[in-house]
Amino acid sequence: MYELKDKELIFVFTGPNGAGRRTVAQMSGSTLGIKQVISYTTRPPRLSEVEGQDYHFITPEAFAAAEANTEFIEVIEIGGNRYGIKDADVTDQLVQYGAVYLVLNSYGTEMLKKAYGERVVRIFIYADRDTVQLREQERGDSPEQISLYMSNYEEEMAYRDACEHAFENLDLAHTVFDLTKALDENYLKRNLLDLD
Numbered sequence: 001m002y003e004l005k006d007k008e009l010i011f012v013f014t015g016p017n018g019a020g021r022r023t024v025a026q027m028s029g030s031t032l033g034i035k036q037v038i039s040y041t042t043r044p045p046r047l048s049e050v051e052g053q054d055y056h057f058i059t060p061e062a063f064a065a066a067e068a069n070t071e072f073i074e075v076i077e078i079g080g081n082r083y084g085i086k087d088a089d090v091t092d093q094l095v096q097y098g099a100v101y102l103v104l105n106s107y108g109t110e111m112l113k114k115a116y117g118e119r120v121v122r123i124f125i126y127a128d129r130d131t132v133q134l135r136e137q138e139r140g141d142s143p144e145q146i147s148l149y150m151s152n153y154e155e156e157m158a159y160r161d162a163c164e165h166a167f168e169n170l171d172l173a174h175t176v177f178d179l180t181k182a183l184d185e186n187y188l189k190r191n192l193l194d195l196d
């Protein structure tokens with residue numbers, strides 16, 4: 001396995017689906033200049049999603065071929081769709097950028113933690129059930145998707161105590177400010193937030 005260097009950090013955003021993980025990760029990531037490692041999935045893109053930006057959207061056949069070639073650190077099936085992160089993507093981007101982030105469910109986060117140990121910083125983003133459900137509706141998720149996500153809510157919430165940081169995402173601007181500050185002060189030390 002690739003040996004991580006001192007400054008190389010992997011931030012993993014986890015928590016219940018609909019809590020705002022992707023939104024806050026993208027906002028803080030762009031302020032701090034850290035890049036996302038994009039997952040591969042067999043699920044079809046939503047209308048607003050772009051190949052290579054949200055996910056790499058690949059066919060079940062291409063996914064199976066990469067899996068047989070042991071390219072994935074971990075693979076998970078959710079609602080009949082498969083998801084995975086490629087080891088080479090993580091290591092290549094770490095070498096190139098020094099710090100990266102991912103958005104994963106608790107299973108993927110745990111797998112990454114096992115693979116990369118102390119360089120993995122787990123950031124738990126959460127909101128209460130009703131808020132999460134409302135955001136999923138507003139995001140345009142189908143009733144079937146929402147019921148699948150909500151059936152995983154308690155299990156995902158139970159991962160909170162294992163994480164290095166936790167942020168309740170109610171007011172978006174506040175969450176992003178607190179998160180960016182915590183990552184900068186504790187890890188990146190770029191002193192970006194000397195502003196009010």
Ligand SMILES: Nc1nc2c(ncn2[C@@H]2O[C@H](COP(=O)(O)OP(=O)(O)O)[C@@H](O)[C@H]2O)c(=O)[nH]1
Pocket residue numbers: 016017039040043074075076078083084085103104105107108109
């Ligand atoms: N374990 C694992 N989970 C992933 C991966 N990529 C995405 N996920 C998570 O899988 C869950 C299902 O995602 P999906 O239903 O497509 O909703 P999305 O989060 O809005 O894209 C979400 O909680 C994702 O964060 C991955 O490569 N591995």
Ligand SMILES: Nc1ncnc2c1ncn2[C@@H]1O[C@H](COP(=O)(O)OP(=O)(O)O)[C@@H](O)[C@H]1O
Pocket residue numbers: 016017018019020021022023024103135136138139169170171172173175
């Ligand atoms: N603090 C917030 N207040 C209101 N809406 C939010 C907030 N954070 C995220 N959202 C919205 O909620 C929805 C779910 O956020 P998203 O980042 O897709 O969640 P996740 O990645 O956890 O599934 C999106 O439509 C997003 O724009």
